[in-house]
Amino acid sequence: MDVEILSRIQFAFTVSFHYIYPPLSIGLGLIMVIMEGLYLRTGEKVYETMARFWTKIFALTFGIGVATGIVMEFEFGTNWATYSRYVGDIFGSALAAEGIFAFALESGFLGILLFGWNRVKPIVHFIATIGVFFGSMFSAVWIVIANSWQQTPAGYHIVGEGMQARAEITDFWEMVFNPSSIDRLTHVWIGAFLAGAFLVLSVHAYYLVKNRHVELSKKAFKIALIVAAISSLAQLFTGHHSAEGVAENQPAKLAALEGHFDTSAVADMYIMGWVDKETQTVTGLRVPGGLTFLLHYDFETPVTGLNAFPEDERPTALNAIFQFYHIMVAIGMTLIGLSLFAVFQWWRGKLFDQKWLLHVFAWSVILPQIANQVGWFAAEMGRQPWVVYGLLRTSDALSKTVTANQVWFSLIMFTLIYALLFVLFIYLLNKKIKKGPHEDELNEHRPKQKGMAEVI
């Protein structure tokens, strides 16, 4: 295997593993803010207990997010040095902004969030929680802007030629608000809220099935359900908007998402299917003219197909892209259905009466995780062969001095470490969940909290 494919596999692997954690940090961050806010507003101890519990789970995901995130920052330089020289002006500055504005904020206040419960006034601790949450949201801003610039470059010009060519910034705001950044940012944020909400739903559904921590879990479940319901619906809008953006700015990617080959024809939408690259056919459950309709609100307008592009400018993993995209959409729809059904049951007063529904929620935690991963797979694989769409090819972006053997070393290293990390993560997460929220109620050494206790 050559250095290109190894570097690509390594990047895909390290970033996919990393991407399990930041969305959970963002999603749990939102939920922690809500829980702690409710505690401050109502003074009810149950909200404090749930907030403290979820803070401990948050700490676990945050730590691994940071460790795997630094890998990503270094990996642009180690494996993709040519890319780094090309986009340093732009991509580098977004990353630096992420560091100075977002990471510093979240990691700074993290200390107080995790360890300051007994050391600062409740309102100060709440501000720390908000700080960590905002920091994580802001971090998403910069990294999505950076990646969106790869997809829909704007606010730049190319300087130099051949080996020395690079992109230089001409307009900062145009770069930041490039055609796809807002769509993709909102889509990523909501994907994160879903990841967090469904983890909370899953854990509390599990407790309810086991008849443990019942009062707390009913309240926590409802909080997460509201987040899940609103988010899953909103995701439909951000997803649709993003797809419209892709149709306009990355037509080759759009064509790959639905397996649309004809140079210019009315395009079908598939509920599910299988793409045969050789015969250029898709077999499956289709809605004739469906994609044309979604894009143009009629059944006549043709959509540009893959054959309109020179063969070396089309993504190659067509069936994979198609499947990943459709899995993401299917999960998105499922999450809407599930959360709306649960809201309906809540309205009828029967939310916690059906054990089967709780079981479904306990398992549903895996769905946003899969959707968040495969959505990115479709987005990044659909951008190929470009690393900066239309400007720089992935195959030209590698580090010239790195050999295949070196990448084998690091790839094996990451595989082993991340396997270990994942096992430990699941083990410790499972332990914390089994232990539950009520284990430290007996601690009364909370001088700053005395005021609060007296009020209650």
Next chain:
Amino acid sequence: MTFLNIDYQTLWFLVVGGVFTGYAILDGFDLGAGALHLFFKKEKSRRIALNAIGPVWDGNEVWLVIGGGALFAGFPVVYATVFSAMYIPFMLFLLFLIFRAISIEFRSKEPMIWWRKMWDVSYSVASIMLAFLLGVVLGNVLQGMPIDSDLEFQGNWLMFLNPYAILIGFTTLFLFAMHGGIYLTMKTEGRLYAKLTILVKRAMILFLVSFSIVTLYTLVFIPHLSDRFKETPALFIVPILAFLSLANIPRLVSKRSYRSAFIFSAITMSLLLMTVVIELYPNIILSTLDEANNITVYNAAASEKSLGIMLLFAAIGTPLVISYTAFVFWTFRGKVEIDEMSY
């Protein structure tokens, strides 16, 4: 373009230097505390030592991320060349960063003695290796590396494990161990404190000895690093102040004025890194093949427009970062107290 008569490229070089200095002062004591960890034999002592850095180590580590980002954004050629040239050392660095982080996070989560011992060793070894590797990188930057006319590295990574770099690796380790030890004395009491007073003295002596060797070696065998000072003798004040500041540390340590010793340790690091900056400028990575191939603050830099934007970010971001950092340190001031939220 200039600001206060200094061009953007030079300003950004100072910013990057400043961020890495901040990193050394902050994560330096985390790594130092980690390096000393296995000298603490009791469970309680180890927990206290971990919680001394517990609320702040993550924020401290961010300075590395900011530094890397600042390098990528401002001097993409340096970032690209150095990170890919030193591929294996950087990958090992990542390995140890990950292990340091998870060791702290996971260590006290289980009660088993074998679990805690394992993570204690992992934490300490990772911290030691990180300090050492940082020194190795610095040592290689000081010597330069084979860079061709395309500003690409033309060599083999094993060359980075040369005697000078290894020497600087050890020096950095001893410096951080001393710095971390001093930090821990401020956060502990009783027998742990007593033990630390001895460890700090030992680390300090090791640092002074290795630093003296490094200085002599540099003056004799790596003359190009003295060039800047010979051209502008006034600049000698920086390394002289560094020496004076350094000399003050044993005096303060013997008087048990640890807070002041910590401040002077931080000042010494800043002055030493400032000396490095003076030694290198305007070069960042010297080419051992041909001076014409030196990677400088000018040929490695991003566009002036981008640098201008980055300087604005730095101007806005720095006071913010300093204020949250100060607030967190202030919140956790004083001796370590273990509660149910601790590591």
